[in-house]
Amino acid sequence: MAIYLDHAATTPVHPEVKEAMLPYLEQQFGNPSSIHGFGREIRNAVDRARDQIAGALHAAPGQVIFTSGGTEADNLALIGVARALREQGKDHVVTTQIEHHAVLDTCEFLEEIGFRVTYVPVDATGLVSMNELRQAVDDRTALISVMYGNNEVGTLQPVEEIGAFAREQGILFHSDAVQAFGVEPLDVQRLPVDLLTISSHKINGPKGVGALYVDRDVPLRPLAHGGQQERRRRAGTENVPGIVGFGRAAQIAMGNREQYREHTSRCRQAMLEELESAGVTFTVNGHPERHLPHILNLSFPGADTEVMLMNLDLEGIACASGSACTSGTLELSHVLKAMHLPDEILRSAIRFSFGRGNTEEEVRQAAQTIAATVKRLTEQSK
């Protein structure tokens, strides 16, 4: 049986989530836009899920737009705000060098359509430089987009500080909270964010659904046209079973958030302890304190990432080089590069990410296998 240590890539669907979805595949199949009873009942289910998501963020239901996932939510946030604010003469976006590709590639697209984008650097722990961020904005900056917690190294960004700065400057602030949702306390009443991206399949919900929180008065142009769904901000028949599953997953995640944090922290700690006692050489990438509890990015100098991944896979340990979304490629991580880590650290980095199904026991077992593999590979290369 494989040990799955890649929860930052995707998570298994919680059995209760699946149970919640099935009625909306079976009998409750109507189109929520239909005016007959089949449609109305489905509309209610979508509304309940919206309440669940809004509740998890302390938002109002009307501030939640369901999307097909985190990528679409990021695209919608950036392009939607940029297009709307261009009408007011804004043509600049500030982001960081370590965002998920869903944000970075969208920024590239914005550059193609005439926006200027500043990619703020980070330090060696992956923390964004507040000074550089402050200097990056100008009077035509429409939006600042900084992720809540990094998906590769787990570093938590100073979102409160960035948000407060953005407010002061009258600039809108978006945060990709895909990895933080279900783990960190995300309270939009307290957090100075205007837009926030979350995704279902990272919290034991189904794939194919996500959401964008959008504060009132935030101007947003839709990405997809052709239908009045989601208050005209996202056209297309709602993925009802997906939305219902996402709502249920969020509800479960909120109920267990503290235990989940403790659990994943213990798994992370167990991995570190075992590797240390096994006497292998490794470094931890990311911030020593300000990090998501479920992500652990390690480098084993001398053990090439690709070779390690292959060997660990054969040993039944599923982990990742970085983001799964750099779609099957083994390019060097843009995040680690932005942290200016030495080449041997870059080339031997592995991301372990823990989740609901893991036990401390299996993590220790995995760590021993990892240690043995590292020793074997580094001794071979000597």
Added chain:
Amino acid sequence: MVYLDNSATTQPDPEVIRVMSDVMRDIYGNPSSLHGLGGKAERLLKQARETVARILGVSPQSLVFTSGGTEANNTAIKGVAYQHRGRGRHLITTQVEHAAVYEVCRQLEKWGWEVTYLPVDQQGRVRPEDVAAALQEDTVLVSVMHVNNEMGTVQPIPEIGRLLQDYPKVLFHVDAVQSIGKLEVRPREWGVDLMSFSGHKFHGPKGVGCLYVREGVTLSPLLVGGGQEGGFRSGTQNMPGIVGFTKAAVLAEQRRAEAVPRMYRWKQEMIEAVTDRLQDVRINGDTSEKGGAPHILSLSFPGLKSEVIVHALEEKGVAVSSKSACSSKGEEPSRVLKAMGLDDETAVGSIRISTGADNRDEDIQRGIEALTAVIPRLQHVMKGGS
């Protein structure tokens, strides 16, 4: 409740639900992950793509899974318009497209593109010669739906595709969301460059669709960041949804030969019943076996309000729709029916009855009974009777 609103959405087939449920339980990996669990998901994704490709007679590489028909249409039209904006900024479509095409074109107009909306004849059909006449030096895309979602008229797609062969720089997009399981769909043979599909219209799940992009066609993606789906559509693939879509497509294709004559017979029975037993009824669109889709019937009752009819039928246990579900909340008369020459009064009194693979003869009988009971009563009330 008898469900006769299958053009709005359909009930997923039990086999579809079963495969989706299995995928959710067993194959939860991210297909982009390099480890074994990711590999398992990736193989399943590959299989799904190959299966759909076989059904459509296209190459697996030419299929892009999306979150639905609306996203597929948006990707195709905006993607081509934007990618080829240097070559030209003119698009041709029709007055009877689904909102997911029509509204996209309206949006492009706001962004500086020029769009020609071709008229249709009284049956709702566009004339290929009008397409030819509308072509300009700077035309980059022609977008015409296959089956109209409001009245079922089938558009002359192969003819338009043939005439566009002489204009290799003009791309041809077809919204075929209503077609799978009812009509044969051959994008390659028809000279189509882009074609949109939606899972929940043929007993598959909501939240998943597909866009055929002929190999060699380039477009600017609607969603970026990750590079999945050959770079045409980023975002972690909705694995259960894609597998459900594929299973539904296989079943729809297997059942088509026996389902279509049955749906067509139902349509004829309904037409006969309403013409025999009701007054002041108009049947919209082409209802011939070749010219109309077998599953959609559009009826108009001038003087009545479609929403009132829908609710009255619902009380009798029959679900139909006023027009497209995607615009069913508006009070305005249907743009599509008006384009066919219906006056406002007739258009606002229109309903759509649409059958699915899971309907039975009894459903149609109950539908006919409900219609023939409800309509005369409403007409009587409207004429000031007691």
